[in-house]
Amino acid sequence: MPGAAENAYKVRERRIRDAVALKSPDRVPVVPNGPAWPARALGVKMTDVASTPEVSYKRIIAAYTGLGDIDGIQSPAYDVSTLGIQWLSRVSVPGRELPDTDLWQVNEGEIMTSDDYDLIIAEGFASWLERYYVERLPGTIEAFNRFVKTVPDALALCQEKGIVPFTPAVTTIPYEYFSGGRSLKLFLLDLFRQGDKVQAAMDAAMPVLIERARQTIRGLDLVGVWVGGWRSASEFISPRLWERFVLPYFKQMVEVVIEEGAIPVLHFDANWDRDLERLRELPPGKCVLSLDGKTDIFRAKKILGDRMCIMGDVPASLFALGTVQDVKDYCKRLLTEVGPAGFILSSGCDVPIDAKYENVRAMVEAVL
Numbered sequence: 001m002p003g004a005a006e007n008a009y010k011v012r013e014r015r016i017r018d019a020v021a022l023k024s025p026d027r028v029p030v031v032p033n034g035p036a037w038p039a040r041a042l043g044v045k046m047t048d049v050a051s052t053p054e055v056s057y058k059r060i061i062a063a064y065t066g067l068g069d070i071d072g073i074q075s076p077a078y079d080v081s082t083l084g085i086q087w088l089s090r091v092s093v094p095g096r097e098l099p100d101t102d103l104w105q106v107n108e109g110e111i112m113t114s115d116d117y118d119l120i121i122a123e124g125f126a127s128w129l130e131r132y133y134v135e136r137l138p139g140t141i142e143a144f145n146r147f148v149k150t151v152p153d154a155l156a157l158c159q160e161k162g163i164v165p166f167t168p169a170v171t172t173i174p175y176e177y178f179s180g181g182r183s184l185k186l187f188l189l190d191l192f193r194q195g196d197k198v199q200a201a202m203d204a205a206m207p208v209l210i211e212r213a214r215q216t217i218r219g220l221d222l223v224g225v226w227v228g229g230w231r232s233a234s235e236f237i238s239p240r241l242w243e244r245f246v247l248p249y250f251k252q253m254v255e256v257v258i259e260e261g262a263i264p265v266l267h268f269d270a271n272w273d274r275d276l277e278r279l280r281e282l283p284p285g286k287c288v289l290s291l292d293g294k295t296d297i298f299r300a301k302k303i304l305g306d307r308m309c310i311m312g313d314v315p316a317s318l319f320a321l322g323t324v325q326d327v328k329d330y331c332k333r334l335l336t337e338v339g340p341a342g343f344i345l346s347s348g349c350d351v352p353i354d355a356k357y358e359n360v361r362a363m364v365e366a367v368l
Contacts, residue, residue, distance in 0.1 A: 008162030012071040013223065016164055020263055020309045021285050022342040028335055030367045031166050031311070032360070033074035034350030036103055038063030041357055047095040050104050053079045053147040057154035065161050067364045072164030074265070074290075074346070075226070077154035079147035080104045084140040086172060086228070088112055088132065088181030103353050111136050112181030114190065117201040125205040132181075151220065167265045170226040171213040171257070173249035174202035179231045191241050199245065206249060210256050217260040224263035224288070227253055233270040233295075247278060258286050265290050265311070269349055276303045284308070293348035301338045310338050313348035314363050319355035324362045331366035 018025040035056070039049045041063045049056045057077040064073050083091045083106055092098050092105040112132070120128045133141040151168055158165040178198070179187040190198050217225060227250065234242035250266075257264040265288040266279075272295045279289065284307045291297050293315035301310055313334070318327055334345060345367055351360055 005160055005162035009159055009164065012162065013164050015071055016166065016223070016344065017263075019342060019344050020288055022306070022309060024341040028339045028343055028345050028367050029071040030069075030345045030364055031072040031074055031164070032064050032067070032070060032347055032351055032363070034347060034352070035060055035075060035078035036353040037351040037355050037360070040353055040355075041066075041360075045095070045100045046102060046104075047100045049078055050080045050094045051096070051143070053077065053150040056147075057150060057157060061154070061157055061161060061163075065163060067361045069368060070163060070364055072166040073158065074167045075170075076158050076165045077147070077151045077168055079143060081140050081143035081147055082170065084137050085133075085144050086170065086177065086180070088137070088177055090137065106180075108183050110183045110186055112178065114182075114186075114194070116181075117190075117194070117197045120201040120204050121197070125201075125208045129208070155220065164223055167222075167224045167226040167267075169216045169220065169222060170228055170267075171209060171216070171253060172228040172230075173232065173246070173253060174205040174209065175232045175245055175249065176228060176230060177205065178202070184231055184236070188237065191237065191245060195241075195244070202245065202249065206252060210252065213253065213256055214260055217257065217262045222262045224265050225257050226267045227257065227264045229266060229268040229270075229272075231270065233268065233272045234275050235271040235273075239274070242275065247275075251282065254282055254287060258283055263288060267349075268292070268295065270294050273299065276300055279304060280307050282308065288344065290346065291348060297334070298337055301343075305338075305342060309342045309344060311344040311346050314346070315348045316350070316352040316355070319347070319359045319363075320352050322359060324358050327359045327362040328366055331363055335366065 015025040015029045019029055035049050038060045039046045042059055044059060048059050056079060061076050064070055080091050080093050087106055090107045092107060094100045094102050094104060155165045155168060232246045254264045267290045269292045288309045288311050289300060289304060291312040293313050297313045314330060318330060
């Protein structure tokens, strides 16, 4: 790493780590996210970021570093195979099922059956999962392995640019895997009809997911890890079910990520308003709560501000439909009411594919 880039990296990493530790850094760090927007921003085919991993990270890093003085990128490397891997679902891919300029799409449907819970319990999650990928999602594991080989290059390029690859790897809990493979409707019915069996399968899966998270953190020496929650907010299920099938598993995964020396970034899409108090049970000054705009980020700050760094949450609608002044005004509110201590400015989930370039740049410039 050249001297100037190395120094810039150290400054930016310290800025992020100070925010995570609930301190006030020299300025609020800005760490954008989203793999689709870079293709539109650079005027290249969506296949460049969706399914060509040797090119994808270069496009993502070029688009976001071109905006100005960012501190990092949440996910600097991407391939759509990661969706199939984690959601146990089929994905329509640009250049294959879709035009090569279109956005990829997860196809909701029942691929995992009710009988699979018994198989997971009987034979173990690892062997079941390997067979699932081969038989029901052919080509997914091969594409994912091709992508994994490019991740070290993406991390190295970030460092060469003096920016932090904040969360280049993703882990999650069994709930998210099963709800994708079963389809959300059927999975939620399973929680009522055969909750004991679902829990037994989750308990069989969890050690495998934990060990894979450990090995990923160690192998890549990660700063942070996405701990994803997409459908596990209790807006989808009753608090009773959430207490049983969601919270204990997130606690386990967060503890493991911290134990391995990385920062758990709780990438929580959907509405987590009624779960915020329970998140106070997670280790203080160690986690980041990354919100997508559906959870009230200002309320989250009031409830969790003394326990957890908050990240977000410029909404997709503002990027796509707002003006530069709209973005600046919202960012100013975030910087003053959620920041400056314990806050990282970012997009709410991803910068959307149709975001105006000047609006994304306005978010970056808001911290300067």
